[in-house]
Amino acid sequence: MRQTSATELAKMGKCERQVYLDHHHGEDTSLTATFIKRGNHEHEQFNRQLSGKDKRCFIATAIFGIDAIETNILREFRDVHLIPYSPGRMITSLYYSISPYIVNVIERYPVLKIPIRAALRWFIRSWR
Amino acid sequence: MSFLIVVVILYWWLRSRRKPKLSPYMLEQFLKITDPIPLCGKPDVVWKTRDGTLIVGDYKSRENQQVYESEVIQLSVYKLLVERTQNKPVADYGFIHFKNRNMKKVYLMKEKEIIALYHRYWNVIGGEVVAFAADNKNYCRYCSHKHKCS
Numbered sequence A: 001m002r003q004t005s006a007t008e009l010a011k012m013g014k015c016e017r018q019v020y021l022d023h024h025h026g027e028d029t030s031l032t033a034t035f036i037k038r039g040n041h042e043h044e045q046f047n048r049q050l051s052g053k054d055k056r057c058f059i060a061t062a063i064f065g066i067d068a069i070e071t072n073i074l075r076e077f078r079d080v081h082l083i084p085y086s087p088g089r090m091i092t093s094l095y096y097s098i099s100p101y102i103v104n105v106i107e108r109y110p111v112l113k114i115p116i117r118a119a120l121r122w123f124i125r126s127w128r
Numbered sequence B: 001m002s003f004l005i006v007v008v009i010l011y012w013w014l015r016s017r018r019k020p021k022l023s024p025y026m027l028e029q030f031l032k033i034t035d036p037i038p039l040c041g042k043p044d045v046v047w048k049t050r051d052g053t054l055i056v057g058d059y060k061s062r063e064n065q066q067v068y069e070s071e072v073i074q075l076s077v078y079k080l081l082v083e084r085t086q087n088k089p090v091a092d093y094g095f096i097h098f099k100n101r102n103m104k105k106v107y108l109m110k111e112k113e114i115i116a117l118y119h120r121y122w123n124v125i126g127g128e129v130v131a132f133a134a135d136n137k138n139y140c141r142y143c144s145h146k147h148k149c150s
Ligand code: SF4
Pocket: A015, A016, A017, A018, A021, B133, B134, B139, B140, B141, B143, B144, B145, B146, B147, B149, B150
């Protein structure tokens, strides 16, 4: 019995004839290449959200970018000064619940990025 | 007023201590089994519930929430892979996650049905059975065999 992947077997739910033809004539993905590329990118984003890489610093991510130095400094601040303590965890939890709404507002009014960026930079400078 | 503040603080404190209903247990991990049939796959996510049950999840980069048969097959295979490799209870349903953060619960195929499908897959490839054409003609639009398929 031969090893079969979930993706290959799933093709049976679309078209058995395609399964046969793909196997004997090769699969040409040029027609679906754009969808595959977009899908891969979005899968990566989904994965990042779940692994906490961007979920945990919504506002900093929206302002500076997912892997920016500032975002990482703020994550470090959270991990070192907030998460180990109950009041800190409380603040973090409160922040997680309201920050997606703040991010929506920032995305709608990008001009808000200017004062928020300045405030976060000021915070980072004074903390370091 | 201060009573209200205390209540709000207490609420957030208790909330922060509570385990989430679903937490990611495994992300994009390649799994492989040989028993009952040789299968492999990489589920996008496996969730863990508060009671320790695992639930398989797959991400779809679209907003329309229709669930296709191929997706149920894929998720069912993931369920079998998780069941055979993790030694933990696995739910007989899974989640399809969509781009707009919505998710849909889908009931999965039984092990027997997956085994039968696996054998049919290889029979189709070997030309031992008549391969059915797609029900949904939308699939044909992006199929590279559409010119030679009658
Ligand atoms: S064109 Fe492709 S998807 Fe459509 S029936 Fe033929 S093989 Fe199947």
